[in-house]
Amino acid sequence: MDRPIIFAIPKGRILDEALPVMKAAGIEPEPGFFDKSNRALEFATNRDDVRLIRVRAFDVATFVAHGAAQIGIVGSDVIEEFGYSELYAPVDLGIGQCRLSVAEPKDADPAEALSALSHVRVATKYPALARRWFAAKGVQAELVKLNGAMELAPALGLSRRIVDLVSTGKTLKENGLVETETIMDISARLIVNRAAFKMMSGTLPALVERFREIAGASREAA
Amino acid sequence: MSEAPELLPVGFRDRLAPAAERGAGIEASVLAVLASHGYERVDPPLAETESALVARSAAAVRTDHLRFTDPISQRTLALRTDMTTQIGRIAATRLSDAPRPMRLCYAGQVLRLRSSQLRPERQLTQIGAEIIGSDEIAAAREIVGLAIEALQAAGVTGITVDFTLPDLVDRLAETRYPLDADTLTAVKAELDSKDAGGLAALGAHDYLPLIAAAGPYHEALAKLEAQDAGGALASRLEALRAIAKPIADDIRLTLDPTERHGFEYQSWFGFTLYADGHVASLGRGGTYTLAHANGSEEPATGFSLYPDALADVLPAAAVQRLFLPMGHDMDIAAQLRADGWRTVAALSDTDDAATLGCTHWLNGSEPLAI
Numbered sequence: 001m002d003r004p005i006i007f008a009i010p011k012g013r014i015l016d017e018a019l020p021v022m023k024a025a026g027i028e029p030e031p032g033f034f035d036k037s038n039r040a041l042e043f044a045t046n047r048d049d050v051r052l053i054r055v056r057a058f059d060v061a062t063f064v065a066h067g068a069a070q071i072g073i074v075g076s077d078v079i080e081e082f083g084y085s086e087l088y089a090p091v092d093l094g095i096g097q098c099r100l101s102v103a104e105p106k107d108a109d110p111a112e113a114l115s116a117l118s119h120v121r122v123a124t125k126y127p128a129l130a131r132r133w134f135a136a137k138g139v140q141a142e143l144v145k146l147n148g149a150m151e152l153a154p155a156l157g158l159s160r161r162i163v164d165l166v167s168t169g170k171t172l173k174e175n176g177l178v179e180t181e182t183i184m185d186i187s188a189r190l191i192v193n194r195a196a197f198k199m200m201s202g203t204l205p206a207l208v209e210r211f212r213e214i215a216g217a218s219r220e221a222a
Numbered sequence: 223m224s225e226a227p228e229l230l231p232v233g234f235r236d237r238l239a240p241a242a243e244r245g246a247g248i249e250a251s252v253l254a255v256l257a258s259h260g261y262e263r264v265d266p267p268l269a270e271t272e273s274a275l276v277a278r279s280a281a282a283v284r285t286d287h288l289r290f291t292d293p294i295s296q297r298t299l300a301l302r303t304d305m306t307t308q309i310g311r312i313a314a315t316r317l318s319d320a321p322r323p324m325r326l327c328y329a330g331q332v333l334r335l336r337s338s339q340l341r342p343e344r345q346l347t348q349i350g351a352e353i354i355g356s357d358e359i360a361a362a363r364e365i366v367g368l369a370i371e372a373l374q375a376a377g378v379t380g381i382t383v384d385f386t387l388p389d390l391v392d393r394l395a396e397t398r399y400p401l402d403a404d405t406l407t408a409v410k411a412e413l414d415s416k417d418a419g420g421l422a423a424l425g426a427h428d429y430l431p432l433i434a435a436a437g438p439y440h441e442a443l444a445k446l447e448a449q450d451a452g453g454a455l456a457s458r459l460e461a462l463r464a465i466a467k468p469i470a471d472d473i474r475l476t477l478d479p480t481e482r483h484g485f486e487y488q489s490w491f492g493f494t495l496y497a498d499g500h501v502a503s504l505g506r507g508g509t510y511t512l513a514h515a516n517g518s519e520e521p522a523t524g525f526s527l528y529p530d531a532l533a534d535v536l537p538a539a540a541v542q543r544l545f546l547p548m549g550h551d552m553d554i555a556a557q558l559r560a561d562g563w564r565t566v567a568a569l570s571d572t573d574d575a576a577t578l579g580c581t582h583w584l585n586g587s588e589p590l591a592i
Contacts, residue, residue, distance in 0.1 A: 065340060067501030076419065085483060086340055086502075090433055092419025189419060194483065195503060197436070198384045199496050201476045205437035212418070212434065 005050045008072035010057035014188045017095035018073045025210045070196035077186045081126045089189040091211045096188035098167035105154050106178040123153035124163035133183045151175035233337035233344030245533035251375040252349050261327035261351045266308035272300035301333045313354040314514045322355030352524030357509035359464045361523040369525040380498030382474040386481035388488040397454045399428040413480040432480045439475035545575035545583040554587045
């Protein structure tokens with residue numbers, strides 16, 4: 001197999017937890033990867049047949065779904081948001097745990113409780129997921145897509161509610177918001193391109209198996 | 223200021239030279255292979271009544287078709303999204319009394335209502351072959367072999383065939399690892415994306431080994447066998463072995479026992495075709511059941527290829543175009559065409575050979591390279 005495996009990993013939240021797992025699976029990035037001033041986007045690893053790309057979490061899913069990268073690590077929030085049919089998520093890595101929740105101002109008017117409304121306005125980074133969840137509750141949701149700082153939206157009147165990731169709840173609290181409902185629990189998953197998994201059957205399934213063992217072992221230890 | 227030129231609707235495109243000709247060539251090569259194995263060509267229409275198209279396809283939902291009202295009959299017509307359902311209609315109606323097993327092949331354009339980021343095109347070429355009247359191992363073996371031969375005839379190398387057992391989960395749910403209907407649906411969805419975490423969350427731990435049992439054919443089969451303590455799958459695994467046996471060594475085989483992607487209407491056996499250099503699958507096939515109007519059912523096996531991607535990436539054959547200057551000898555030109563040259567005749571003295579994409583020009587009776 002002359003083509004290397006392209007491994008996509010997300011910038012930010014999950015990265016720090018993902019690196020030890022990758023190391024355990026026998027993949028270590030070149031030193032340049034850890035150099036903050038390095039502007040390169042693609043990196044070599046200790047394995048000749050594996051290269052790393054570091055992109056935004058949402059783009060990890062897109063790269064892998066299109067087969068531009070064959071394997072990657074990304075939160076289940078992103079997987080669910082896109083619902084790409086070309087993605088496998090064979091291993092729950094058990095890292096990057098948090099939840100996707102609905103939050104609103106803590107002094108919310110009870111007359112505007114979700115159960116009393118047929119239409120709400122919600123700011124979120126996850127419009128597809130949020131729309132599905134509200135639709136399942138029979139609520140027409142008008143989604144405002146934001147790329148960050150969702151917590152500002154209620155205070156500034158952009159929307160009363162937000163749907164966002166919550167890990168400790170500290171950010172919500174600091175912005176005067178309370179979590180009202182959990183949409184889903186989230187953890188980081190190993191994702192693989194469907195076609196690549198079949199075509200690179202000499203290497204990819206073995207790599208997936210390695211991650212599965214590591215995830216299984218850490219779950220037992222926990 | 224001039225208006226922006228009108229674009230094609232999303233998902234449609236013009237195919238130009240040389241891809242257009244290559245596409246036609248690929249279609250002809252594939253159809254020649256199918257014909258050489260005794261498959262008879264049928265050519266159903268582009269549009270039918272919506273009810274006819276929907277009735278025979280378990281997979282297609284009503285909203286998948288582009289529909290319009292026929293001004294003549296006042297009925298709703300729909301453009302086909304899949305030719306297999308039309309072959310099924312033909313087999314169940316006008317050819318219902320033809321001797322079985324009946325071998326049919328087809329090629330044509332299908333139209334999808336929606337495009338996605340991953341699959342932007344809405345018009346696709348579909349080529350396929352169906353054996354009506356059998357879903358036995360012998361039929362499956364013939365269809366898999368035929369699909370491989372067809373791809374090879376189209377110039378594809380580095381082929382991977384991925385086997386699957388579409389009704390495996392249903393079978394397991396009925397026998398060894400019982401599930402209620404709701405959980406079964408959820409389990410299938412998680413298996414579809416090979417989501418081990420989601421499967422565990424559903425409490426369907428019995429099904430976790432199925433995710434691990436996907437991979438290179440021999441290893442995957444061994445894993446599946448090791449798991450099949452009760453022997454519920456023994457006959458299926460035996461059949462898989464018989465189908466894979468005659469396949470040549472240069473074809474990579476994989477097994478994914480729970481792959482259901484695109485196998486919504488398949489019965490016990492299915493396969494997907496992949497090739498190096500193509501991110502999407504090139505086609506798929508398997509066994510299925512054909513419903514007749516009188517309520518009876520008939521087994522069938524077949525495959526479909528979607529070869530449009532091939533025309534875009536396969537290397538172009540070097541084409542030699544010969545420029546014929548004004549006043550050339552027409553008999554010589556005719557002879558050269560018979561020898562395989564493609565000629566481009568000048569219509570005026572200002573025509574230039576190189577500008578018109580010619581590689582040679584005719585000097586008297588001799589083609590000279592430009």
